[in-house]
Amino acid sequence: xxxxxxxxxxxxxxxxxxxxxxxxxxxxxxxxxxxxxxxxxxxxxxxxxxxxxxxxxxxxxxxxxxxxxxxxxxxxxxxxxxxxxxxxxxxxxxxxxxxxxxxxxxxxxxxxxxxxxxxxxxxxxxxxxxxxxxxxxxxxxxxxxxxxxxxxxxxxxxxxxxxxxxxxxxxxxxxxxxxxxxxxxxxxxxxxxxxxxxxxxxxxxxxxxxxxxxxxxxxxxxxxxxxxxxxxxxxxxxxxxxxxxxxxxxxxxxxxxxxxxxxxxxxxxxxxxxxxxxxxxxxxxxxxxxxxxxxxxxxxxxxxxxxxxxxxxxxxxxxxxxxxxxxxxxxxxxxxxxxxxxxxxxxxxxxxxxxxxxxxxx
Numbered sequence: 001x002x003x004x005x006x007x008x009x010x011x012x013x014x015x016x017x018x019x020x021x022x023x024x025x026x027x028x029x030x031x032x033x034x035x036x037x038x039x040x041x042x043x044x045x046x047x048x049x050x051x052x053x054x055x056x057x058x059x060x061x062x063x064x065x066x067x068x069x070x071x072x073x074x075x076x077x078x079x080x081x082x083x084x085x086x087x088x089x090x091x092x093x094x095x096x097x098x099x100x101x102x103x104x105x106x107x108x109x110x111x112x113x114x115x116x117x118x119x120x121x122x123x124x125x126x127x128x129x130x131x132x133x134x135x136x137x138x139x140x141x142x143x144x145x146x147x148x149x150x151x152x153x154x155x156x157x158x159x160x161x162x163x164x165x166x167x168x169x170x171x172x173x174x175x176x177x178x179x180x181x182x183x184x185x186x187x188x189x190x191x192x193x194x195x196x197x198x199x200x201x202x203x204x205x206x207x208x209x210x211x212x213x214x215x216x217x218x219x220x221x222x223x224x225x226x227x228x229x230x231x232x233x234x235x236x237x238x239x240x241x242x243x244x245x246x247x248x249x250x251x252x253x254x255x256x257x258x259x260x261x262x263x264x265x266x267x268x269x270x271x272x273x274x275x276x277x278x279x280x281x282x283x284x285x286x287x288x289x290x291x292x293x294x295x296x297x298x299x300x301x302x303x304x305x306x307x308x309x310x311x312x313x314x315x316x317x318x319x320x321x322x323x324x325x326x327x328x329x330x331x332x333x334x335x336x337x338x339x340x341x342x343x344x345x346x347x348x349x350x351x352x353x354x355x356x357x358x359x360x361x362x
Contacts, residue, residue, distance in 0.1 A: 003124075005236065006345060007227075008352035009140065013132030015086075017121030023083040024132030026069070026139065028352065031077030033143055040064040040082065043138040044131065046337040049328075052180035054196045056328045059088045064135055075139075082135045086128075100313045100321060104303035111314060127241040127331070130338045137341020140348040149216045150347065154340040156183040156332045157211035157296065159192045168213040168294055182336045200329035203306030203322075207242075208332045210297045210339045214347065217282060219273075219290035220358075221350040228286025229350060230295075236342035237297045242331050245298030249281025264291075297339050302328050 004012040008028050015022030041064055048062040049055060062084050069080030098119050101108040106125035110117040117123060144150040155176045157164055164185035175184035181196070183189035199206050222229030234246045254262055257279070264275035264284075275291055282293035304327040308320050328334065 005239070006349045008356065009345060009349040011132065011136040011345060013129055015129070015132070016118050016123045017086070017126030017128040018118070018123075019086060021083050021085045022128055022131045023081070024136045026080040026082070026136050028349075029069070029075050029077070029080055029139060030143070030352070031075055033075040033139070033146075034073055035066070035070055035075055035139055035142065036073060037064055037066060039142055040066070040135050040138045043134050043141075043337050043341065044084070046177075047130065047134045047334055049334075052333070054180055054193060054200070054329065055334055061087065062131060080139070082132070084131050084135070096321070099315070100319060101311050102303060103309050103311055104300070125241070127334075127338075130240065130341075133240075133345070134337050134341045137337075137344045140344035141340070143348055144344060144351070147351070148218055151215040152212065152340050152344055152347075153215075154182075154210055154212040154336045154343075156181055156189075156192070156336060157209045159183075159195060159208035159330060159332055160206050162188055162192050162195060162208075164188045166211065168211075168292060169215075171213065176336065180333060182333045196330045204329070205302035205305050205327075206330040206332075207299050207301040208330065209245075210299065210332060210335050212295050212297070212339055212343060214282070214293040214343060217288050217290065217293050217347065218351075219288055221347065221354055222283065222285075222287035223350065223353060224286040228283075229288055229346070230281070230283045230286065232346045232350070233293075233295060233343060236346045237295070237339055240297070240299075240335065240338050240342060242299045242302065242335070243297050244300045245296075247296040247298075248283065249294060250279040251281075251296065254279060293343075295343070297335070299331050299335055302331055 003014065004010060010027045012025045044062045044064055048060055050057055050059045065083045067081040067083055069076055069078050110125060141152060153171055153173055155166060164183050166184055171184050176182050178186060179189040181189050181192045183192055196206060230248045237243055237246050250262060262279045264277045264280050266273055266275055278291045281295060282288055282291040306322055308322045310320055312318050
């Protein structure tokens with residue numbers, strides 16, 4: 001089971017939803033980077049369960065412990081091991097699920113592939129695995145901020161048919177964090193929150209889209225042909241639980257345009273090469289061009305719902321069941337820091353690879 005992502009900045013996540021702990025081992029982080037538990041904790045708090053009335057009510061502190069790779073507040077260049085204990089797992093909620101396959105979950109596919117699965121909380125297929133990604137992403141964000149002043153801002157763009165209006169040039173994290181749904185359009189955010197509350201009462205769930213903008217990304221990041229920057233970003237984002245779609249730049253809407261409308265013309269901005277438009281989403285030929293990187297990630301409705309559904313057991317018996325336990329009626333608010341983290345990990349990985357190649361003879 002591959003649990004490692006990245007080539008220069010390499011992360012390996014570990015642990016199960018209802019195990020003793022979850023976390024990440026980071027290899028390839030440069031030495032001398034200032035890092036603290038507080039830096040990691042800020043991002044984990046944005047991801048953790050029980051943070052609002054529209055998320056799962058599982059209560060976890062998600063307190064990060066840095067167990068290796070850091071000395072006197074600075075990275076050593078050796079592997080960094082970060083652990084988060086599970087303290088509020090209620091495995092009894094899953095006893096009835098031991099022998100059945102939940103619709104739109106990984107129960108059946110894990111059984112088919114491995115012949116064994118951890119049915120308590122979903123095991124590795126649980127979104128609790130993303131704690132390691134967010135911890136590694138917190139460190140990546142800090143390094144990118146220090147080196148390039150890269151700003152990575154994600155937010156909920158839409159929930160079902162409710163879509164926010166957002167200026168990608170000016171949106172800030174402080175705008176995003178003003179409400180519990182993490183939508184910077186404050187008017188539509190209120191409607192989104194009411195919609196999620198309503199769907200929770202119905203025992204159902206909703207999906208939506210997270211949009212993200214990266215500002216101040218230097219030109220030149222990306223490794224064509226197979227490691228194009230947008231290809232690695234797509235893999236990173238699509239590897240997140242419940243993510244079913246990825247777009248960058250004009251995305252699918254670009255298919256409705258003519259080349260004369262879609263092409264990003266260049267101009268000289270006081271000695272800096274810029275593009276008049278940004279339908280490419282900041283990436284051309286698989287390499288960043290210095291414009292804002294803008295992408296979208298589509299998340300399906302949460303698979304666990306309280307309404308009765310039809311399924312089968314591992315022996316093939318057809319049965320009806322209703323979901324139990326504590327689950328998000330909509331994953332979008334907690335998905336925002338997950339998307340940000342995976343994007344940061346990719347950008348740092350490509351930055352390290354770019355510098356290793358281009359400074360080889362310096």
